[in-house]
Every structure is written in structure tokens, then in C-alpha cells.
Amino acid sequence: MIKKGIRRQIVMHYFIVVFSTLLLAEVIFLFAIRSYYYDSIYSHITQHIKLMEEYQKFITTSDDGRTDLANLLSNYKLNYTELQILNMQGDVLINSSEFQPDVSIKTSDISQAQSGNIGRWVGRQPITGEDVMAVSKMEQTNGQDTYIVRYVTSLERVNEKLLNVTLLATGVAAAVLALVLAFSLGLANSIVKPLNTITAVSAQMARGKFNVRIKGDYKYELGELASTLNYMAQEIVRSNQVKDDFISSISHELRTPLTSIKGWSETINSGGYDPEETKIGMEIITKETERLIGLVEEILDFSKLQQNEMKVVFGRVDLKELLQEIMLNLWTKAEKRSIQLRLDSVDKPLVEGDANRLKQVFLNLVDNAIKFSHENSFIDLQVTFEGNNVVVKVHDTGIGISEDHLVKVKDRFFQVDPLNGGTGLGLAISQQLVELHHGILLIQSELGVGTTIVVRLPRLLEEEQAEGLQATPYELPDGDQGIHES
Template sequence: MIKKGIRRQIVMHYFIVVFSTLLLAEVIFLVAIRSYYYDSIYSHITNHIKQVEDYQKFSTTMNDGKDDLGSLLTVYKLSFTEMQILNVQGDVLINSSEFQPDESLKTSDISQAQSGNIGRWVGRQPNTGENVMAVSKMEQNNGQDAYIVRYVTSLERVNDKLFNVTMIATAVAAAVLALVLAFSLGLANSIVKPLNTITAVSAQMARGKFNIRIKGNYKYELGELASTLNYMAQEIIRSNQVKDDFISSISHELRTPLTSIKGWSETINSGGYDPEETKIGMEIITKETERLIGLVEEILDFSKLQQNEMKVSFARVDLKELLQEIMLNLWTKAEKRSIELRIDSVDKPIVEGDANRLKQVFLNLVDNAIKFSHENSAIDLIVSFEGNNVVVQVHDTGIGISEDHLVKVKDRFFQVDPLNGGTGLGLAISQQLVELHHGILLIQSELGVGTTIVVRLPRLLEDDSPADSPELPMLPGASS
């Protein structure tokens, strides 16, 4: 007995469908064969009875017509068939066998003949139990009912042939069912065995063995399932590696400012230093504390985004003004590396969004551009309209990103250059913040040539804002 499972379900379904189909086909076939044989016998006897209608010389009286009825029996009898002549009441007057019934015959063929039709009856002879067919027809003489001609033939030989045909058909059906059973078992095994293999490998993956892979060239949905699980394991390994790198990186990022804070705190507490040196130490402590706060806030923002708890307050935002403010914030950092920040914007690129969150996005993008640009280069911020969208491009001619890194650069914890500092969450957070504003963020880059980051946001067409805000002062060397 096949144990419960997919194998059993497949085998049972195939078997039941084929068995039902074969059973129906065999019943129809056997009924048709039986009807064919029985109808052939009936047709043969009926055609023979019609020849009797030409006989017009018989007497219907018990005494005078007996010799004529005997002649009728001699001329129209059939081989292996008993011929009977009955009166209109159903009593046997004469027959071709030695057996003479004592009672009137009451079978349905006689009643049908008495009503003017050719009667047919299939059943068992009361005295012998033999399976027979009887065909009866009322014959007339001078327009009056004269007698009933009745033929009775045995169906035993026909039934024997039908039984043999039934046995052959049953054997064929059994052979077909055996083939279907073998085929369904093979089909079930071709599905269940790969599933068992996939299940076993998946169980090992669930126990943390992500280096194991599902091997085998499986087809169709099973192949897709195996490929998906292998890809999942690969991604988990990559995510774990990225997470480990992140932990290592964030540990370094946290240790460096904490070391500085601790060192200067101990130095200040020890006393004996002049006020100028103490002021420098306090500035370093403040700077490193702000750096720590930035790291923690970045991690908290990412956590909120992952849990869908990030709250945004939508209002009208002029992206040109926002980018000018960002340029002011980062101008000192860019100036230290002789990097020129330039803006080229259309008038009133208005979007609906959270100004603080959008500022966070573009601060991260421009800060990254400064971080990975060469000295004495330029970074262009280009704002344009594209249909019902506002498109912001942050373009630099820095080190660029390789193709291998480009597909991963927006993944959480991923860092193109771990030695450059950071958590590897900036672009991941920016991506999700842009999506919260129903926009998209695209990165186009070529190693050694530069990078262009494109942010596309829905444009707010209705201008129902109050008076225009005054433009922020331009940076030295900036163009608009």
C-alpha cells in the first residue's frame, strides 16, 4: 500500500480516472456487442417470418388444416431454431420439436403479436432454464387473424461468445490499468523524489547550512523551486557577509569617536592644560558626539523604514530651494577638496513631500558625490521637468562604480569602499524614502568616469502656495 502523500494522490487520481473511463467504455462496448448479436438474430428471424406471409393455403381449423401447418413447418423451419404455430389465443397447434406445451404461452412476444406487431422476447425457458429469444408474428387469412408464427432460438452459443469477448475486454482493461499504474508510479516518483531531495536540503538550510546546494537538472516548476532555494541560500550568505562587514565597520565607526571622546575627556579631567588646548578638546568631543548621533539616527531611520513606522508629513516643497540649502550645508566640506558645487534648475520645481526627509535624501546623495569625487572637480545638480515628474540629477566625475558593485550598491549594509567610513545604509534609506514619496531612484555609473544619480518625483502642478519664498544666497562659484 502506498503511504499517504503526493505519490499516492497522483497514482490514485490517474487510476480512478482511467478506471472510470475504461469501465464506461467497456460497458458501452459490451452493450453494443450484445445488441448487435441479438439484433442480428432478431433481424434474421423477422426476415424469415415475412416469407410466411406469402403462404395463403393453410387452414386454421384444428382438424382440416393440420397437414397444411405441417407443410408450413417443413418449408419455413430454421436450423437450430424451434418453429411453432399458435392459435390466436396463444395455444400451440404444432411445432418443429417433439415437445408439446400443455399450457398457453403467455410471453410478451405473443401479446405483441396479438396486437399486430412483431413480438420479441428474451428470457429463460420455464422447463429447461435455457436462455432463448422468441419472435412472433400474427398471420392473417382472408383479412382475418388466422394463427401466430413463432420462432424460438437458443442464445447459449451467443452468450458464450459474448462471455469470451467480455473476458478479453476485461483482460485488456486490466493490462491498460497495470500500464497506467506503472506510468503513474513513475510520474509520481519523478515529482516526489526531487521534492524529497529539495525538502532534505531545505531542512539543512533551515539549520544554518547555507553552503549546501540542491543538485540536479530538474525541469519546469521543480527546477524553478530548486533555483529559487539555491538563490535564497546564496543571498542569505551574502546578507550575512554584508551584515558581518557592517558590524565590523560600525564597530570601527563607533570605536574611533568613542576613543577620541574618552581620550580627551581623560586629558581634560587630569587638568594642567591651558584653556586653548581644552577648547580644542571640547570641539573634538562635540564633533565626535555629533558623528555618533548621526550614525545612531541612520540606524534608527533604517529600522523604522523596515518596520513601516517612518512618519512623513507631506507639504509643498520647492526642490530648487531645497538643493540650494543643501549646497550651503556642504559647501565647506566641498571647499576643503576644491570641489565646485553647481546647480542648474528650472523655475518652481514643486513636489509634494516631507522637506526634512527629502533633504536627508539629497544630503546623502551630494555627500557621497563629494566623498567619491576627485579634487579640483565639479558636482552638478540638474533639475528638470519630464512629463508630470520633476527629475533631479546629481552628477559627478569621480571614481565611479563597477558593474559588480552597481547591482548591490542600494542593498542595506553594502559599502563600495568599507575604509571610507559609514554604515552602508545611506542609499538603502534614500531609496525607501524616495519610494515613500511615490518616486524612483536610479543610479548610472561607469568605473573611472563618474556617477549620475537620478531621482524622479511626481510634480505638483497646482500652484496654490503663498508668496514665493526668497531665494537662498548662491555659493561662491555656483551657477543657476
């Protein structure tokens, strides 16, 4: 007995379908064979009757004008068949066998013959108990005497042949079912065994063993499933590695400013210092503290975005003014590396969004461009209209990003160059903030040539500008609530 499972379901479905098909085909086949044999017997008797009717026209009658029943019986007789001559009431007047029925025959062939048709009846002979076929036809002699000529033939030999055919057909069907059963078991095993392998490997993955892989060249959906699970394990391993790298990196990022703060704090507390040295130490403590705050805020922002808890206040934002402000904020940093920031913008590129969050996005993009650009180079900020969108492009001619890194650069914790510091969350946060504004962030880059980052945001149309600003509740994805100004 096959235990419950996919194997049993496949075998049972195949078996039921094939069994039903074979049963239907066998019933139709046996019915057709039976009809063929029975119709052949009936056709043979009716042909004989027609020939005898033609012959009977030339037979002379007795002196009193009546046909002799014995002659009629002799003329109409048929080999291996009992012939009965009946009157119109169904009483047997004479027959070719030694058995003489003492009751009237009331079978359906008699009533059909009485109505002028050739009657046919298949049933069991009351006297002998064997299966027979009776064919009856009303005959008129000399225009005055009317009789019913009835042929009764045994079907035992025919039924025996039909039984042999039935047994043969049943044997063939049983052999086909056995073959189908073996085939379905093989098919089920070809599906279940890979599934068992995949299940076993998945169980190991569930226990944290992500170094295992599903081996085997599986086809179709099973192959896709195996490939997907292997890819999942590979991505989990990669994510864990990225997470570990992030923890290592953020630990270093946090340790450096904390070490500076601690060192200068101890120096100041120890006494014996001059005012100029104290000023330098306090500036370093302030700078490193701001750096720590920035790192913590970046991590907190990412956490809020992941949990859909980021609060946004939507209003009218002029991207040209926003970018000019960002250029002023980063001018000193760019000036230290002799990098020139250039802005080319259309008038009034208005969008609906949170000015602080959009500033966070473009600050991160421009800051990255400065970080990875060569000295004495340019960074171009371009703002244009494309249909109902405002498109902002941040282009630099820096080190660029390789194709391998380009597909991962927006992943959380990923850093193209870990030595440059940071959490690896900047682009991931920017991506999600742009999506919160129903926009798109694209990165185009070529290693050694430069990078262009494209941000496409829905444009605030004139009719929307004319409505003015009014704060209304705004629902973020997954039910998060914020403030929406329109």
C-alpha cells in the same frame, strides 16, 4: 499499501481516472457486441420470414380451403430454431419440438405480433431455463386463416461467446490498470523523491546550514523550486556576510571617534596643558561626537523605516530652495577637494513632502557624489518637470559603479568601498524615504565615467497649491500614523 502523501494521491487519481474510463469503455463495448449478436439473430429470422411469405403465395391449400398446419410448419422451419404456430389468443397449435406448452404464451413478442408488427422478446425459457430469443409474426393464409408464426432460438452459445469476450476485455482492462499503476508509481516517485530531497535540504537550511545546496537537474516547477531555495540560501549567506561586514565596519566607525574622545578627555583631565591645546582637543571631541550622533541617527532611522515607525510631516516643499540650502551646507566639504556644485532648476518645482526627510535624502546623495568624485570636478544638480512629476538629477563624473555593484548598491549595509567609512545604509534609507513620498529613485552609473542618480517625485499642481496648507492625519504603509499637510 502506499502511505498517505503526494505519492498516494497521484497514484489514486491516475488509477481512478483510468479505471472509470476503462469501465465506461468496456460497458459500451460489451453492450455494442451484445446488441450486434442479438440484432444479427433477429435480422436473420426476419429475413427468413419475409422469404417464406413470398414462397407461401405459391403453396396450395387443402380441399376445404384451409392450410395444412403441418405443411405450414414444414415451410417456415429454420435450422437450430424451434418453430411454433399459435392462434391469435397465444395458444400453441403445433410446434417443431417435442415439448407442447399447455398454457397460452403471453410474452411481449405475441402482443407485438397481434398488433401487426414483428415481435421480439429476450428472456428465460420457463421449461428449460435457458436464455432464448423469440420472434413472432402474424401470418394470414387464403385471406381467412390467421396464425402467429413464432421462432424461439437459444442464446446460450451467444452468451457463452459474450462471456468469453467479457473475460478477455476484463483481462485487458486489468493489464492496462496494472500498467497504469506501475506508470503512476514511477511518475509519483519522480515527483516525490525530488520533493523529499528538497525538504531534507530545506530542513538543514532551517537549522542554519546555509552552505548546503539542492543538487540535481530537476525540470519545470520542481527545478524552479530548487533554484529558488538555492538562491534564497545564497542570498542569506550574502546578507549574513554583509551584516558581518557591517558590524565590523560600524565597530571601527564607532571605535575611532570614541578613541579620540577618550584620548583628549584624559589629556584634558590630566592637567598641565595650555589653552590653545585645550581648544583643539575640545573641537576634536565636538567633531567626533557629532560624527557619532550621525552614525547612531542613521541606524535609528533605518530601524524606524524597517518597522514602519518613521514619522513624517507633509507640506509644500520647494525643491530648488531645498537644493540651494544643501549646496550651502556642503560647500565647505566640496571646496576642500576643489569640487564645484552647480544647480540648474525650473521655477517653483513644488512637491508635497516632509522637508526634513527630503533634505536628508538629497544631502546623502550630494554627499556621496562629493565623496566619490575626483578633485577639480563638477557635480550638477538639475531639476525639471516631466508630466506631473518633478525630476531631480544628481550627476557627477567620479569613479562610477560597476555593473556587479550597481544591482546591490541600494541594499542595506552594502558599501562599494568599505574603506570610505559609513554604515552602508544611506542609499537604503534614501530609497525608502523617496518611496514614502510616492516617488522613485534610480541609479545610472558606468565605472570610471560617473554616476547619475534620478529622483522622481509627484508634482504639487496649481489647484493643490491654491488649497493652502492644513494639517491632517496621514497614514503611512502598514498603519503607521504621521502628520500630513495639504
